[in-house]
Amino acid sequence: MINIMSAILILAGVFFYLAGSIGLLRLPDLYSRLHALTKADNLGLGLLAAGLSLHSQDLFIMLKLLLVWLAVLAASATSAHLIARQARRQETGS
Amino acid sequence: MNPASLLVFDVLLLLSIVGLAWASLATTDVRRSVILFIAFGLVLAVAWGRLLAPDVALAEAAIGAGLSGALLLAAAHRQPRLLTPESTNAPRNHGAAGAGVVLRWAVTLLCTALAGTLAWALLHVFSSTPHDMLPGAISANLAASGVSNPVTAVLLNFRAYDTLLELAVLLTAVLGIFALGQATPGYQPAGPVFDGLVRWLVPVLILTAGYLLWVGAHAPGGAFQAGAMLAAAGVVLRLAGRTDTGLPEGFVLRIVMAAGVGVFLLVGLALLLLGRPFLGYPPAWAGALILLIETAAMLSIAATLLLAFLGGQPESTGVKAAADRQREEISRC
Numbered sequence: 001m002i003n004i005m006s007a008i009l010i011l012a013g014v015f016f017y018l019a020g021s022i023g024l025l026r027l028p029d030l031y032s033r034l035h036a037l038t039k040a041d042n043l044g045l046g047l048l049a050a051g052l053s054l055h056s057q058d059l060f061i062m063l064k065l066l067l068v069w070l071a072v073l074a075a076s077a078t079s080a081h082l083i084a085r086q087a088r089r090q091e092t093g094s
Numbered sequence: 095m096n097p098a099s100l101l102v103f104d105v106l107l108l109l110s111i112v113g114l115a116w117a118s119l120a121t122t123d124v125r126r127s128v129i130l131f132i133a134f135g136l137v138l139a140v141a142w143g144r145l146l147a148p149d150v151a152l153a154e155a156a157i158g159a160g161l162s163g164a165l166l167l168a169a170a171h172r173q174p175r176l177l178t179p180e181s182t183n184a185p186r187n188h189g190a191a192g193a194g195v196v197l198r199w200a201v202t203l204l205c206t207a208l209a210g211t212l213a214w215a216l217l218h219v220f221s222s223t224p225h226d227m228l229p230g231a232i233s234a235n236l237a238a239s240g241v242s243n244p245v246t247a248v249l250l251n252f253r254a255y256d257t258l259l260e261l262a263v264l265l266t267a268v269l270g271i272f273a274l275g276q277a278t279p280g281y282q283p284a285g286p287v288f289d290g291l292v293r294w295l296v297p298v299l300i301l302t303a304g305y306l307l308w309v310g311a312h313a314p315g316g317a318f319q320a321g322a323m324l325a326a327a328g329v330v331l332r333l334a335g336r337t338d339t340g341l342p343e344g345f346v347l348r349i350v351m352a353a354g355v356g357v358f359l360l361v362g363l364a365l366l367l368l369g370r371p372f373l374g375y376p377p378a379w380a381g382a383l384i385l386l387i388e389t390a391a392m393l394s395i396a397a398t399l400l401l402a403f404l405g406g407q408p409e410s411t412g413v414k415a416a417a418d419r420q421r422e423e424i425s426r427c
Binding site: 071074075077078081082085 | 285287288290291294295298
């Protein structure tokens with residue numbers, strides 16, 4: 001039962017990663033590409049981490065996976081912000 | 095997991111490693127090349143993990159991809175001339191272009207010869223020695239090494255000599271960096287979002303460094319990975335525009351830089367005086383001595399990597415205060 005649930009979570013995570021990657025390749029401009037990549041990949045990683053922590057059934061590993069997810073959330077949100085700000089500055093020419 | 099799906103994964107991994115390496119070398123845009131190199135390092139770290147070598151994977155991700163990437167990006171940033179493909183590509187006259195082509199082919203041939211020799215040597219070693227000889231010897235003596243992680247046992251006990259010399263190489267490198275003169279001025283102060291990240295990321299990085307140092311005795315980790323984490327904290331502070339990267343100053347900095355080699359040598363010489371072989375720890379003391387050496391090595395490694403990123407001697411406090419005053423005045427205007 002737990003195995004099935006973890007498999008479903010991991011597959012859902014992979015789906016969001018796929019969606020994010022397709023968005024990165026297909027969307028027209030930088031801002032929407034950033035949006036697709038960070039939002040979808042963060043959710044994908046969260047689902048993946050949830051699936052893997054169910055699979056591990058070990059509290060220490062669960063906490064480590066949670067920490068990994070939180071660190072990536074903060075880092076990707078910040079880098080998306082920095083990239084978007086830089087692009088906007090170049091656009092407005094200031 | 096069944097072998098077929100793992101084979102697919104391995105082939106994909108290999109293809110992306112070779113593809114990223116090729117793309118990184120083939121592009122004429124320096125910044126693109128560096129970013130591809132960072133991606134290459136991360137995929138290589140996954141490959142090391144797949145080979146059940148988590149210690150190497152950690153080192154590759156932290157030093158190979160992370161810090162080397164930051165170093166290369168900073169170097170590319172300081173050489174804007176190289177960033178435009180036209181200026182490097184467009185030949186001034188045909189003679190120079192011909193020389194460039196000859197040089198390129200000579201380097202390619204030399205690299206191929208080197209890679210061929212290495213591959214031949216590796217093949218020779220693998221075919222002439224029995225595969226399980228070294229792992230067997232290590233696990234037979236692991237109990238006397240003072241640690242339970244075989245990688246740390248080899249690096250800090252069985253082949254401690256090699257690690258001592260590696261640290262000496264790092265010390266030589268940092269002396270070269272000091273010879274470059276003053277460090278380049280820092281970056282602009284970061285905006286509130288990046289500053290917010292730095293505020294909690296730096297303590298977490300320092301904590302992770304301590305954890306990796308401690309856990310190295312019985313699980314993947316150790317001085318090199320911990321030192322890279324500590325240096326990363328300084329690099330992040332630097333990128334966020336702080337003038338203070340946590341490096342000590344003057345005499346203390348010199349002691350920290352030399353601590354890795356110094357403590358290693360002192361331990362080795364003390365053991366010689368006690369009538370033991372150089373770096374032949376008594377089993378009862380091995381764990382504590384390894385932790386002592388690794389702590390000193392971590393500090394030296396972190397200082398060396400951070401100084402490499404700064405690109406020279408850090409500014410003294412007086413200069414720093416003056417720079418801060420100047421910056422305040424600029425922001426007031």
